[in-house]
Amino acid sequence: LCSVRYTGVAGAAFRQEQHRRTVPPGQEETVTMTVTYTEYQPHVGDQDALKLTVAGAVQETGQVLAKELRVRLHTPELTLTVWG
Numbered sequence: 001l002c003s004v005r006y007t008g009v010a011g012a013a014f015r016q017e018q019h020r021r022t023v024p025p026g027q028e029e030t031v032t033m034t035v036t037y038t039e040y041q042p043h044v045g046d047q048d049a050l051k052l053t054v055a056g057a058v059q060e061t062g063q064v065l066a067k068e069l070r071v072r073l074h075t076p077e078l079t080l081t082v083w084g
Helices: 037-043
Strands: 001-005 049-057 063-073
Touching: 001 037
Parallel strands: none
Antiparallel strands: 001 049, 049 063
16 A cells, blocks of 8 residues: 555555455455554645555466555545524
């Protein structure tokens, strides 16, 4: 997991995990990684995103598969109601 600047330049990875799974053909498996604000906040600016890269290999052939997911961070909307 790393930050990606609004220019597209990726920062250094600040979180790495390794999981070994055997997934039978035609099936899926979910791996969850929770990242807290205090963990990613020092690595991102106002216009940045987070990039998650996942890689795996087919045991029988050695073929390597990789996928990237970018998550754009947004500041939540703030609504004020003034009474009187």
